[in-house]
Amino acid sequence: MVNSPADEGGSARPADTGSSDTGRSDTEVAVAAARAGAEVVRALYGRRLARIDKGAGDFATAADVAAEERILDVIRAARPGDAVLGEEGGQRGAADAERRWLVDPLCGTVNYAVGTMLVAVNVALSGGPAAVADPFGDEVFLTDGERAWARRAGADDVPLAPASDSRLVDVNLDPPFPGAPGFRAVDLLAHPGFAERFRPRVGSTTLALAWVAAGRRAAYVTDGGDFSGSVHFAAGLALCRAAGCVVTGVDGAPLGAAGRGIVAAADRGTHDALMSLIRG
Template sequence: MPEHDANPNLDVDLERALEVATGLAAWAAEAIRRPRSPATATDVREKDGPADIVTDTDEAVEAHVRETLGRAFPGHGIVGEEYGGTEGAPGAPHWVIDPVDGTTNYAHGIGWCSFSLGLAAADGTPLLGLVADPWRGETFTAVRGGGAFLDGAPVRAADHTTLTGHVFMTEWAAHAHWTGMDTLLAELADRHCTVRVMGSTALSLVQVAAGRATAAAIGGFHHVDGLPALLIAQEAGAVAFPELPAYNDPLLLAAPGAAEEAAALWNRSRGRSHRAR
């Protein structure tokens, strides 16, 4: 991960921040965890198109989280999936929120979505990450330099030395393939690597941290659902290419022993001959 240890932006009480974040995750998981079906989900509305939707739950969860964070950390900025950005004090850290990452699954009664919450320094350095899975009752957490945890127990990326025979997670770019995705899928199929497209970026990425997936890739990195999971995976020992993507840039995560192989396939799929950075 990038070296920023001397940066004054990192002077944050991460223990208190994690306590508040964990309480919010428990509240959000309870709000999300209820049966839904296409027939009963009457609150679904389009945002930018049929594949980009929002529900009352997305908005209610984010509103509650923003209000709670505003009271607990009045100088911090907040960036949310549904309500955009709120400026903090100059040089202050900012929170990133995706209240329901995987809204399409949620709205159609498919039990694979997540609550994603993170904290970043003013320069973008990830400080804290949390991803909660309401359906399995799991919460992944990490603070910078402190390791990664699943329900309080340490987790590590898999010790696999190859992609062959293992799980690779990815996601569509909303409803579409991202550039290089088809090439990558073909390369993975040739290696008997089993690909899963589940419908929640945050939840897919943290499977690498848990050692369940050997690698994961997304075509466009969005901080509200990508930054918390990225930090958790890195704190679990996963290798990220790049270490911190810019907004909407691609991201690859891989277990250390399979990182060289994954990076080679990643580069080829994107038409690059040099080593991933």
């Protein structure tokens, strides 16, 4: 990786991690795509939007679909040979492509549909750079796969620095609950030891993972299966890992095919404390 002003005490744009006809790095493609999706999400906010039923109480809106198409436009223009896995459109491009982008165009659809501005736009190159846009905070969290920053228009990038000082733990309470009865997030919140050390937050969006990387949350916990290649979690997990967070499943094992859920903590002490509560 090339040296940058950040190596000498200042802020910097990420180093170039890919090549293309456009001359933009994979990191900047991820940022541009996430921003493009965020523009659509902002533009359609507050409107009565058509819903697309996915079953089991889940749904998408016209904003999800339109944002994904805008993101795809950016990726196709910059990386025409890459495949894309989108939450709404599924697999695009060759299934055996060496490079694949994971896109969640609107994480927090239920929030969005009822007028709550807690949502995220997630774009990640599998195993590489990623970006998470906060459409209403006018902020993008980005990583080149090794380091991570927060970016606001007209300002220098600020390195992400995880911290547990807030004591806030964001917990995903959305079903299904595959860990029950052995693990249920609601039981974690009711544990006396949890209240002694932490304070719960329930936002129901993976924007919370970016907040852990940025030091705005002490940790994030969700039950579930293998999230290592999930369009919902890929970008946020990439940020957490690059920022130096401690990331495992709720069983303490590394994320992967045999993993279960996510515990992403700002530091080892916070992670150990949460694992003790979960196991207890």
